[in-house]
Amino acid sequence: MKKILTILGAVSLTTMSVTSTVACQSNGGNWDDIPLKPPLVPFEVKGFAGLDFSHVNAQNKEQTLWNLIFKEIKGIFDRSQWNFDDLQQEVIRNDVDITNTKIDFYRNGTYSVKLFVDEDNVITIAKQVTTSNHIADKIRTTDLKNIHDTRPKTILIATIFKNTDIIMELDKFGEFFLGEQTPEGWNRQIYEDDDVVKGKILINKTNQTITIDTQKSEWNEDVDKPEKQYYGTVILTYDLKPINEPSEPNILKTEQDDLGDVPKPTMLQVFMKFITKNLPLINNLEYLSEFLNDVYLIITPTEDEKKYKAEFTAFKESRKKSRFFLGSVVVTFKSN
Incomplete structure (x- = not known):
């Protein structure tokens, strides 16, 4: 329940990078006993005389792996003695060799890409993709x-x-x-x-x-x-798992006429904010999907450009009549 409430109540989210450090205390053991993988080299070029790769930033978060390989690096080969199309390619994603499959460089994962002519002319790229x-x-x-x-x-x-x-x-x-x-x-x-x-x-x-x-x-x-x-x-x-309908529909109401701040004045955002403020009405989320399906929502701007009115109304037409909710309620909220 706490997890669900955290989801519904989220107004802003922060992503946090976590760096893991492996430490070894002196215990008489041998460093060779620690099963650590060697770090991936972000970008390394061996050979390819006459080409300048100094401006390539493989770890630029704005640079997609596809663009990096087939635009930026390929562009360096233009009008040179080397032909990019002659390069062999080896691709490993998440420690699995995917070289012989149709590769989607936009999928999330840790990539190790090797482009080479021979063992003396090799480009190695390592990149973490998280924007798929x-x-x-x-x-x-x-x-x-x-x-x-x-x-x-x-x-x-x-x-x-x-x-x-x-x-x-x-x-x-x-x-x-x-x-x-x-x-x-x-x-x-x-x-x-x-x-x-x-x-x-x-x-x-x-x-x-x-x-x-x-x-x-x-x-x-x-x-x-x-x-x-x-x-x-x-x-x-x-x-x-169909749910049993209540003996009587819940009357739409709220103890808080003002929802406060809502990130965006969209129907889904307003639904979520209303639900967090009125959990008993939704039977502590037991009727959550019924609420989303059985209730109309009309959002109307007010004279205050940052303030809105939201009216929730249960379906009452005979064919679409809600068996879980009845009536309507009006609330306000602010949004930038």
């Missing part, structure tokens, strides 16, 4: 465990809770699932047989799997923006 937008690098925990239904918002929130790093790009990930956060797109109870996700969420109820398909299998470097768009496919598993 392959959907399988975003969704690393693929078993969603128990979910109440297979509606897209249910899958969305279950995936976020199992992969907490996604909270750093909450709106982007939510819009990948359901499109732009407009009332027309998000304010309706989405049934399991509704085709509203354009094939991105494919559900197999027989074997209880969900295929998340971005409909883009790879990148064209000259066209796509891999730092901004998801790509690839990942398969999730789940256990369907």
Whole structure:
């Protein structure tokens, strides 16, 4: 529960680099007994007379490995006695040799790349890639465990809770699932047989799997923006555990009319902030997916450009009537 509340209540996130140090106290043992791997050399050139690699910064976080190899380094070979296309290539990712496969240099991992003509002319590159937008690098925990239904918002929130790093790009990930956060797109109870996700969420109820398909299998470097768009496919598993509806729907209400500060005035951010302020209403998160699916949200700017009004309304049409919530409630919040 504390973990979930931390996720929901996150307003700002800080990433922290941690450096591990291996120390050895004098105990009469031999240094050779310590099973340490030699450090990877970030960038090393042997041979290739006449070429200047002094400006290459292999560890630049803004430099993708693909650009580093096939633009920056390849550019150094232009109009020289050496032909870049003649170089042999060896690639190891996460200690696995992937040389003979189709290599995606944007995937997360620790890379060791060797480009060479012979043993006297060798380029060695070591780089840690952490900026992958392959959907399988975003969704690393693929078993969603128990979910109440297979509606897209249910899958969305279950995936976020199992992969907490996604909270750093909450709106982007939510819009990948359901499109732009407009009332027309998000304010309706989405049934399991509704085709509203354009094939991105494919559900197999027989074997209880969900295929998340971005409909883009790879990148064209000259066209796509891999730092901004998801790509690839990942398969999730789940256990369907329908929930019993309450004897009476919960009346929408709040003890705090002001939600305070919200990072962005988007529907998903406001939903999350409202939930953290009203856990009893959502039965301490037991009705979380039902709340996201069964409740309308309309956000309206006020005369104060930083202040907004948010109205939550339970579905009440006969076909879409919520069995979990009833009524409506209005709150305010601020956002820059």
